Amino acid sequence: MLQTVLGFSQKPQRMTQVFRYPESLPKEKAVASLSKSFKLMLNQGFIKPLSSGILYFKPLTVRSLEKLSDLADVMMSRLNAQKMLFPTLIQDSVLKKTGRWENAGLFKLNDRNSFSYCLGPTHEEVVTLLLSNLHISYRSLPLRFYQISTKFRDEMNPRLGLLRGREFIMKDMYAFDSSEENAKITYEAVCKVYSDFFQLLGVDALKVQGASGDMGGNFSHEFHLASNVGEDVIFYCAKCKTGINAELSSEPEMKCPTCDMHLQKCSAIEVGHAFLLGRRYSEPLQAKFETSNQLFEEYQMGSYGLGLTRILAACVECLSSVDNIRWPLRIAPYYLSLILPKKGSKEESVTPFAEDLSDSLNNINWLSSNVLIDDRTNLTIGKRVQESNSLGIPYVIVVGRSAQEELPRVEVIDMYKNEVSFLTHKETMDFFRSKNVFQSFV
Numbered sequence: 074m075l076q077t078v079l080g081f082s083q084k085p086q087r088m089t090q091v092f093r094y095p096e097s098l099p100k101e102k103a104v105a106s107l108s109k110s111f112k113l114m115l116n117q118g119f120i121k122p123l124s125s126g127i128l129y130f131k132p133l134t135v136r137s138l139e140k141l142s143d144l145a146d147v148m149m150s151r152l153n154a155q156k157m158l159f160p161t162l163i164q165d166s167v168l169k170k171t172g173r174w175e176n177a178g179l180f181k182l183n184d185r186n187s188f189s190y191c192l193g194p195t196h197e198e199v200v201t202l203l204l205s206n207l208h209i210s211y212r213s214l215p216l217r218f219y220q221i222s223t224k225f226r227d228e229m230n231p232r233l234g235l236l237r238g239r240e241f242i243m244k245d246m247y248a249f250d251s252s253e254e255n256a257k258i259t260y261e262a263v264c265k266v267y268s269d270f271f272q273l274l275g276v277d278a279l280k281v282q283g284a285s286g287d288m289g290g291n292f293s294h295e296f297h298l299a300s301n302v303g304e305d306v307i308f309y310c311a312k313c314k315t316g317i318n319a320e321l322s323s324e325p326e327m328k329c330p331t332c333d334m335h336l337q338k339c340s341a342i343e344v345g346h347a348f349l350l351g352r353r354y355s356e357p358l359q360a361k362f363e364t365s366n367q368l369f370e371e372y373q374m375g376s377y378g379l380g381l382t383r384i385l386a387a388c389v390e391c392l393s394s395v396d397n398i399r400w401p402l403r404i405a406p407y408y409l410s411l412i413l414p415k416k417g418s419k420e421e422s423v424t425p426f427a428e429d430l431s432d433s434l435n436n437i438n439w440l441s442s443n444v445l446i447d448d449r450t451n452l453t454i455g456k457r458v459q460e461s462n463s464l465g466i467p468y469v470i471v472v473g474r475s476a477q478e479e480l481p482r483v484e485v486i487d488m489y490k491n492e493v494s495f496l497t498h499k500e501t502m503d504f505f506r507s508k509n510v511f512q513s514f515v
Contacts, residue, residue, distance in 0.1 A: 130382075201355055214255070408466070414450065
């Protein structure tokens with residue numbers, strides 16, 4: 074009902090309506106210096122550079138990003154985190170109180186009254202300032218707030234498409250606890266949820282000790298995907314998937330404290346970070362809660378981030394072949410492409426059968442709004458199958474010659490497994506109803 078009111082259509086999308094327009098590689102960049110994800114997403118029409126480190130996210134990218142954001146929302150609900158949106162413009166006086174105004178990575182600007190602001194890279198100060206004006210009882214703690222929004226950092230060397238940009242989308246969460254002990258409980262809970270997030274996504278994330286850097290605080294952990302284009306070097310245990318960033322230790326013969334195995338070394342892409350901040354921000358911003366003794370103490374804080382657009386690119390980087398994008402199944406832009414018969418061919422008469430099949434498939438819960446009809450009937454079937462493959466669409470149905478038989482059958486292709494089946498209408502429906510890889514996140 075809501076989608077009807079808002080004017081959204083539940084019908085399958087048609088390929089001729091999808092705004093893609095693949096891009097050629099930028100002339101100023103050497104092909105060898107580009108990541109696989111940048112080349113694939115550019116060549117297949119997922120992104121387009123506007124300027125250095127600033128990109129258009131085209132419709133197919135937005136579909137995958139929204140699915141990733143939905144998964145992040147579900148995982149945040151496990152932590153009873155409340156969703157907010159914080160201001161993008163942050164006044165200089167706020168960051169000066171915590172000593173972060175002089176950070177070289179800030180985009181700074183002045184308004185017409187010569188007041189100074191920056192575009193928010195993260196929002197520790199902003200959310201802490203919100204609580205500094207409230208008298209909150211210890212009984213209301215812990216408090217956990219998060220947002221999914223655009224962040225800005227003045228990167229010295231933006232490159233590799235979505236892997237290192239000046240403008241990106243991040244899920245950031247901020248936790249407020251009454252004691253260091255309780256803050257550690259929150260910290261462990263968030264790290265567990267982050268590990269579950271990547272497991273549900275279907276990628277092997279490595280949790281390693283990290284440096285706190287400009288963020289400050291007591292200690293931190295990073296989440297990485299191993300990749301030869303990664304800008305971090307980590308030592309990790311292949312068994313328990315934990316380790317340490319080489320920034321903290323350059324010793325290659327360390328042993329895992331849990332498994333007693335020697336740690337392996339690799340390059341990796343950082344996709345998430347957890348910080349235990351202590352009173353790093355609550356003290357200078359005078360953010361206090363009321364204790365059981367009716368006194369006031371500064372909050373113990375934690376800050377937790379997932380780089381959603383970087384996760385998208387890192388998944389493409391790690392899972393794809395040289396020519397074909399491969400997504401974690403949950404975040405493929407479409408789950409199914411149905412290819413109509415070529416115009417003017419003998420099979421064109423079965424087009425109504427194909428249209429009926431697409432509507433039926435679209436009514437299957439996990440396929441709803443995820444069926445793409447390839448109606449570019451001027452192209453050969455082979456060309457369209459290959460294009461579906463290169464876009465990373467997991468399943469393809471070809472309605473061709475076998476659909477004209479007395480018992481019509483269609484060709485069902487599992488692109489990721491390279492498996493082909495010829496199925497009737499009923500068998501096709503049963504095949505997709507039986508799939509459970511997109512079962513509930515909860």
